[in-house]
Amino acid sequence: MIAIHDLHKAFKGHEVLKGIDLTVKKGETVVIIGPSGSGKTTFLRCINLLEFPDSGSIQIGDRALTFQPGIRHRSKEVTAFRQRTGMVFQGYNLFPHRTALENVMEGQIVVLKRPKEEAREIAMDLLRKVGLEAHADKYPHQLSGGQEQRVGIARAMAMNPDVILFDEPTSALDPELVGEVLKVMKDLANEGMTMIVVTHEMRFAREVADRVIFMDDGRIVEQGTPEDIFDCAQNQRTRQFLRRLTEA
Numbered sequence: 001m002i003a004i005h006d007l008h009k010a011f012k013g014h015e016v017l018k019g020i021d022l023t024v025k026k027g028e029t030v031v032i033i034g035p036s037g038s039g040k041t042t043f044l045r046c047i048n049l050l051e052f053p054d055s056g057s058i059q060i061g062d063r064a065l066t067f068q069p070g071i072r073h074r075s076k077e078v079t080a081f082r083q084r085t086g087m088v089f090q091g092y093n094l095f096p097h098r099t100a101l102e103n104v105m106e107g108q109i110v111v112l113k114r115p116k117e118e119a120r121e122i123a124m125d126l127l128r129k130v131g132l133e134a135h136a137d138k139y140p141h142q143l144s145g146g147q148e149q150r151v152g153i154a155r156a157m158a159m160n161p162d163v164i165l166f167d168e169p170t171s172a173l174d175p176e177l178v179g180e181v182l183k184v185m186k187d188l189a190n191e192g193m194t195m196i197v198v199t200h201e202m203r204f205a206r207e208v209a210d211r212v213i214f215m216d217d218g219r220i221v222e223q224g225t226p227e228d229i230f231d232c233a234q235n236q237r238t239r240q241f242l243r244r245l246t247e248a
Contacts, residue, residue, distance in 0.1 A: 001023075001024055001025050001026040001028075001060070001061065001162070001163075001194060002022070002023065002024040002047075002058075002059065002060050002162075002163060002194070002196075003022075003023050003057075003058075003059040003064075004020060004021060004022045004023070004047070004056070004057070004058050004059075005021055005056055005057045006019050006020070006021060006055065006056040006057070007019065007020040007021075007043070007046060007053050007055075007056035007057075007058070007067075008020075008053060008054045008055045008056055009039075009042055009046055009051060009053050009054055010054055015218060016039045016042045016218050017039050017042060017043060017046065017053070017218050018039075018217070018218035018219050019056075019219070020039075020043060020056070020218075020219070020220060021220070022213070022220065024163070024194060024196060025194075026162075026192075026194055027192040027193070027194055028194060028195075028210045028211065029189045029193075029194075029195045029197065029208055029209050029210050029211075030195070030196045030197070030209065030210065030211050030212075030213060031197045031198075031199060031204070031205040031208070031209035031211070031212050031213070032044075032196065032197065032198045032199075032212075032213045032214075032215055033198075033199070033200070033202070033205060033212060033213070033214055033215070033229075033241075034214055034215035034216050034221075034241065035216060035241060038215045038216045038217060038218065039215055039217075039218040039219075040167075040198040040215050041167050041168070041198060043198075043215070044087070044165045044167050044196065044198055045167075046058070047060075047085060047163075047165060047196070048082055048085040048087050048165055049065075049078055049081060049082050050087070052067065053067040054067065054069065055067050055068055055069065058081075060081070060084040060085065060162050060163065061084060061162050063080065063081050063084060065077070065081055079111075083111065083112075083159060083161070084161060084162045084163070085161050085162070085163055085164070085165055086155075086156030086157060086159050086161035086163070086164040086165065087156060087164075087165050087167070088149070088152050088153055088156050088164060088165070088166045088167065088169050089152065089167055089169075090167050090168040090169060090170075090171045090172050091172060092140070092145070092148040092149055092151075092152050092172070093152065094140045094148055094151060094152060094155075095140075096139065096140050096141065097139075098139070099136065099137050099138060099139055100127060100132060100135055100136050100137070100138055100139075100140075100143065100147075100151045100154075101120065101123050101124065101127065101136040101137060103140075103151055103155055104122075104123035104126055104127060104151065104154045104155045104158050105119040105120055105122075105123045105158075106155075107155065107158060107159050108122060108123070108158050108159070111159065112159065112160075119158075122158055123136075123154070123158060124136060126154040126157050126158055127151070127154055129154065129157075129187075130150040130151070130153055130154050130184050131150065131180070131184075132147060132150055132151060132154070135147060144177060145172060145173045145174065145177055146173055146177030146178070146180045146181055147180075149169055149170070149173065149181045150180065150181060150184055152169075153169075153181075153184055153185070153188075157188075157193075162194060163194040163195065163196060164188070164193060164194070164195050164196075165195075165196050165197075166185065166195065166196070166197040166198065166199065167198050168198055168199060168200070169181055169185070169197070169199070170182065170199065170201060171199075171200065178201070182201065182204050185197070185204070185208070186204075186207075186208050189208050197209075200245075202230070202245060205226060205230075206226045206230055207226075209226050210225075211223060211224065211225065212224065212225070212226050212228075212229040212230070214229060214233075214235070214237075214238045214241065216237050216241070221235050221237055221238060222234060222235040222237075222238045229242075230242065
């Protein structure tokens with residue numbers, strides 16, 4: 001489904017990703033945890049080419065791209081590859097001048113070239129799925145943070161991606177709104193959506209993840225089932241990170 005090999009990324013000489021290897025099966029929920037600055041967000045942004053890796057390769061389904069210094073990929077190639085992924089950001093990133101319905105329709109019309117009525121029907125179905133059918137005609141400023149994030153999830157789903165990438169989807173939310181977003185994500189996992197989730201929500205990771213990955217200093221330090229990581233982590237750095245979370 002997804003195969004990432006020896007991925008490297010540096011900014012101004014500072015290496016943020018130091019040779020990441022990862023395979024994700026279709027329908028698998030992979031949760032990435034780790035301290036701030038460990039490269040988690042950069043890794044997600046490289047998968048959907050918001051950042052271009054310096055070297056390595058990424059394969060999603062039957063599409064693969066290899067990255068090397070000096071090699072540039074055609075924009076059509078990048079767009080086709082990016083369509084394989086949906087991205088849910090921590091800051092929502094909705095169009096402020098478009099309603100919830102229009103936000104979910106936009107990518108379908110512009111990128112997928114779906115007819116407007118078809119896009120509207122799909123968008124309404126997805127808003128219904130995330131519990132926001134009654135808010136379809138509201139603008140982002142009229143929605144709570146949790147509702148905005150659920151619109152963001154519906155927007156990502158509307159593109160029929162092979163995988164949805166979640167970058168700290170609840171970090172900007174008030175505590176009482178976190179649950180409504182996590183419930184939608186749990187439902188997606190139960191339906192077999194392939195997901196890679198960067199989060200500090202350890203309960204979600206324990207309950208929903210098929211596999212938990214601990215990243216530190218640009219590398220995957222340890223990975224395994226939630227029980228492997230949370231109950232009997234083998235790596236000292238993983239244990240130290242989890243212990244500090246518990247103390248906090």
